[in-house]
Amino acid sequence: MPDGPGPVRVKICGLTRAGDLAAAARLGAAYAGFVFFPPSPRNLSMDAAAALAAGAPPGIAKVGLVVDPDDALIDALADRVALDMLQLHGHETPERVAAIRARSGLPVMKAIGVADAADLKAIDLYSRVADQLLIDAKPPRDAALPGGNALSFDWRLIQNRRWSLPWMLAGGLTPDNVADAIRLTGARQVDVSSGVERARGVKDESLIASFIAAATGTAAPVFR
Numbered sequence: 001m002p003d004g005p006g007p008v009r010v011k012i013c014g015l016t017r018a019g020d021l022a023a024a025a026r027l028g029a030a031y032a033g034f035v036f037f038p039p040s041p042r043n044l045s046m047d048a049a050a051a052l053a054a055g056a057p058p059g060i061a062k063v064g065l066v067v068d069p070d071d072a073l074i075d076a077l078a079d080r081v082a083l084d085m086l087q088l089h090g091h092e093t094p095e096r097v098a099a100i101r102a103r104s105g106l107p108v109m110k111a112i113g114v115a116d117a118a119d120l121k122a123i124d125l126y127s128r129v130a131d132q133l134l135i136d137a138k139p140p141r142d143a144a145l146p147g148g149n150a151l152s153f154d155w156r157l158i159q160n161r162r163w164s165l166p167w168m169l170a171g172g173l174t175p176d177n178v179a180d181a182i183r184l185t186g187a188r189q190v191d192v193s194s195g196v197e198r199a200r201g202v203k204d205e206s207l208i209a210s211f212i213a214a215a216t217g218t219a220a221p222v223f224r
C-alpha cells in the first residue's frame with residue numbers, strides 16, 4: 001500500500017447518494033467515505049449506509065467515518081454495513097484505537113489534526129496501533145465539526161517527512177490545490193469532502209472528476 005510509486009489514491013468522503021458513489025468509483029477513486037456523525041450534513045443512517053455499501057461497485061474500499069464511537073456503534077457497523085476500514089476522527093486514545101480495531105475486526109485509520117509542529121508528535125503514538133493515518137487540518141475550537149470544514153493546514157509542516165505506515169493528506173483540498181499539496185508533501189493518498197461539493201453536503205460529479213484528474217495527473221472527462 002501506497003507510500004511508494006504508482007498513482008496517487010483518492011478517497012472521496014461524505015458520499016450519501018448511490019449515483020455519486022458510482023461516479024467516484026468509475027472515475028477512479030480508491031476509497032469511498034461514509035460519515036456516521038449526526039451533526040454532519042453528510043451523516044448517514046445505518047439503513048442508508050447498509051444499502052449504499054451493498055450496492056457499491058467492486059474495487060472501491062468503503063470507509064466508515066466515526067467520531068469517538070461507543071461499542072454499540074462499532075458493533076452495529078460491523079454487523080450491518082459492509083465496510084473495509086474505519087476512520088476514527090475524534091479524540092480516541094491509542095488504547096481506544098487498538099480496542100476498536102480488535103472489536104470491529106476492521107483496519108483503522110486514525111485522523112491526526114495538525115495546526116503546528118507540536119501536533120506531529122501524535123503521529124508516532126498512533127503509528128503503533130493504527131493501520132493508516134489521516135493527516136488533516138486541526139479544527140478551530142468553535143468548529144461544529146471535527147473535520148469536513150474545508151480548512152487546510154500549512155503543508156510545509158510535513159514536507160519531506162516519512163512515516164512507517166500508509167497515510168492520507170486531508171483538509172481543504174480542492175481540484176485547484178491538490179496537485180500542489182501532493183508535490184509539496186509527497187502524499188500518495190489524498191482525501192476530500194468539501195472540495196468536491198456544489199453545496200454543503202452535496203457532491204458534484206464534475207468536481208469529483210476534476211479532483212481525481214488533478215490528483216492523479218490524468219485528463220478530466222468533459223461533462224456537458
Ligand SMILES: O=C(O)c1ccccc1N[C@@H]1O[C@H](COP(=O)(O)O)[C@@H](O)[C@H]1O
Pocket residue numbers: 013014033035037040041042065067089134136145146147148149150151170171172173191192193194195
Ligand atoms: O465530512 C464530514 O462531515 C466530517 C465530519 C466529522 C469528521 C470528519 C469529517 N470529514 C473529514 O474531514 C476531512 C477534511 O474534509 P474537507 O475536505 O476539508 O471537507 C476529510 O478527511 C473528511 O473525511
